Amino acid sequence: MKNIRHILLIFAIFAFGLFGCEKNNFAPENYFETNINNQEFNFEPQTAIISKGITIIGAHETKDNSKKAIVISINGDRIGNYKQTFDYKTGVSVSQCGLGYKILSKSEETTPNFYTSYEGNVKISEIDRKNKNISGSYNFKLYSIPNNNKSYIINGTFIKLDYK
Numbered sequence: 371m372k373n374i375r376h377i378l379l380i381f382a383i384f385a386f387g388l389f390g391c392e393k394n395n396f397a398p399e400n401y402f403e404t405n406i407n408n409q410e411f412n413f414e415p416q417t418a419i420i421s422k423g424i425t426i427i428g429a430h431e432t433k434d435n436s437k438k439a440i441v442i443s444i445n446g447d448r449i450g451n452y453k454q455t456f457d458y459k460t461g462v463s464v465s466q467c468g469l470g471y472k473i474l475s476k477s478e479e480t481t482p483n484f485y486t487s488y489e490g491n492v493k494i495s496e497i498d499r500k501n502k503n504i505s506g507s508y509n510f511k512l513y514s515i516p517n518n519n520k521s522y523i524i525n526g527t528f529i530k531l532d533y534k
Contacts, residue, residue: 399503402429404440404526413440418504418533420447425494425504427528436475440524442492442508443468449494456488467492469510471524485512485522503530
């Protein structure tokens with residue numbers, strides 16, 4: 371009888387060890403990752419706003435004597451795919467979304483410092499209206515303003531960004 375109690379006690383301890391602990395969710399929160407021309411950056415989320423059918427997400431990186439900022443605008447506030455296309459015949463960009471990239475630098479005065487997108491897409495994979503956060507991914511081709519002489523490819527993800 372004592373052996374059965376010991377076996378049951380050992381089994382109960384083993385079962386509690388396997389099933390009794392709550393697993394932690396290791397997904398990052400308020401995270402904005404970007405890849406600019408195949409170079410990875412972790413931008414700090416600055417603002418995310420969802421209001422009246424428009425979503426705006428802003429993030430920046432500050433290093434040494436420069437600041438880089440990304441602003442994504444989406445003409446929608448629902449889960450789904452949003453596209454921006456450029457018609458090369460007419461020169462018109464048809465936009466459900468867009469991305470702007472700004473570089474403020476004290477050391478690089480000769481390079482373009484503002485880029486705007488003509489083609490790209492944003493996928494909003496989750497909007498948690500209870501906890502007020504948004505997740506998704508983006509991919510854009512940008513050109514420098516005003517002379518379009520330099521292009522950038524910018525893509526990345528945003529995970530559980532807090533929004534207002």
